Amino acid sequence: MRGFVGLTYTWFALWFMAPAAIMLVYSFGRTAGLTQRGLVNLHHLGLGNFLQALRYPTGTVLVISIENAVLATALCGLIAYPVAYFIARKLGPRSRVIVLLLVVLPFWTDYLLRMLGWRIFLSPLGLLYGALNALGWHVTYISILDTRSAVMVGLVYNYLPLFILPLAVVLERIDSQLLQAADDLGATRWTVFRTVTFPMSMSGVVAGTVLVFVPMLGDYVTPTLMGGARGLMIGSLVASEFTEGQNWSLGAAMAILLILLLVAIVAMAWLFVTGIRLVAFRLRSRALAREWAT
């Protein structure tokens, strides 16, 4: 068992940490050659790439990306909560397994294929167009594709299961005796939810939010396939520095900055949660101390 764990760490170091380290080194290098592009020259290390990466348009695109990710995460949460609640509290054990399987089922198909499927569905004269017209709602063509709305559809669709799963686990674990007790003490169903269920599911909400928000912010496939020029996000910008720009050092610097930003966001989420717990714990112990004193 210990050998297996060691292997896991080696694997992780080799295929995740090493490439990340190469990126970090590249980000201090410079592209060289006739056209100042191509392979990274590491003879003159400096912070030039980071300065360039911080300049416009990185900021503008980053703001757009954060807006998209925040909105899509919120939509995911709003959809995921009732679904997870239904799965965890309303279904029997057997049907729960089946529904959870249905939730993760899309992951069995390649992500690119699913996105292209959405493109076919939403295309101007595609399936949605046909369906609307068949239902008598006459439209000349559907103009959702290659907009920010299309990116939103793609993001919510892709990441929704990652929000539902942790939330369902947490909701399932809530002791039903606590709900019973609240009910016995005269709380309405809404009060039970507001004062018992929801506060106790907060860790699931936070886990879902982080799990969904972090990859969304760096997502490159969804905006590229669904958003076109109007759905640009930071991931596409980084990718274009590696591909059409062939400026690997600048792309690496942008990627490193993005990683730092995400680490900061996750750290803040962690501080937020532990902070709340800490404050709650202090308040409770103070109240208890006062009780004992009297």
Add this chain to the structure above:
Amino acid sequence: MTMEPDNHDGERLRILAPAGHPLTRRGFISLAAAGAGALMMSSTPAFAGTMNALEAAARKSLKQIGKTTKSLYLYTWGQYDNPTTFSAWKSATGIPIQIGSYDSNEALIAKLELAKGTAGYDIIVPTGGYVPEMAAKGLLMPLDKSKIPNFRNLDPSLLNFPWDRGNKYTVPKDFGTTGFIYDKTVITKKLHSWQDFVDAAALPQVAGRVSLLDAPDNVLAIALWIEGVDWNTTNAAKLRAANAYLIKKLAPYVKNLDSYPGATGGLVDGSYVLSQAWNGDARAALLKDPTRFEWVIPTPKSEIWVDNWALAKGAKNVDTAYAFLNYVLDPIVSANEMTYTGYNTAVKNVKNYLPKNLPEADVIFLTAAQRKRLESYIVNSSYNLRTQLYDNFKAAIAS
């Protein structure tokens, strides 16, 4: 898929895939359509005739070169050659062609540069403007034209471009132009220039239904041509000013950056009513709805681009590669390529081997007067700046 009635010219290709052929310069193909096309072609006697002619050309080319190796590695754009060009070569010579594909000149250069001559490719297909950089990086092998007798078939006006004087490294594969196409039912005024293009984009019925090529050089060129600045300038201030003009005058009205507005249907389904396009792709839209669209090669200037065959440094099958280059410069093979890509090749008189009533032929064949105002972009030291400006332009569209 149209069929030409039988005629007496034995070598004339009778089959052409013009109507809605989903392929344009580099890349896009609908597999279903391609499959259906192949099926139709292989079941006609004309197809057998074409295959025989192609195989004869392949045998002749191999004979001219003498002894060769038995393999050939080609690195090219996805779906950029007629599959029958390869299958006829293989059945005539017994030499299989291994094909790798890329989707940008940048990817091609990166691959060759990283491999340092060990990539294993014999023939590559760079665009003209990238040739000087590739030559300077030592990625290309100078051509021995005595081994390509069919080089004489090439149109002299498509040789000796500034990016490869004397065709030291390259043989033109095909060429085309950049212009724009618009929906006459929406834009009733006749458009001629790049200025007209920008002005029309702001019209209320057009705004938000404009597409531009997803190519930094082509987009920036619009402003440079309007302002009368050399497309190949390295002057940072002028490049910045041109980009600022685009951000102000064009970015608010752009729906998408789309290199294939014709073939992928954006123009036909009405998503776009004004699109910057390559001629072969514009023709795809014209073939679907000839009366609705108008194709313009704008004044004052526009682009002529040339994609070229070249030998990669470190090539192992050089003589086989020469035989293959000679083969594709045979007019019958060239015509076979044209029927597939929809772009003009640089082989003289290739017209004689194509159907006489080729629809929308004037979009493919450029007149001397049109050729006069076309120029090429050559990658230069402003590359990084241009990429950065393009990112700015993209951010302006998105925000």
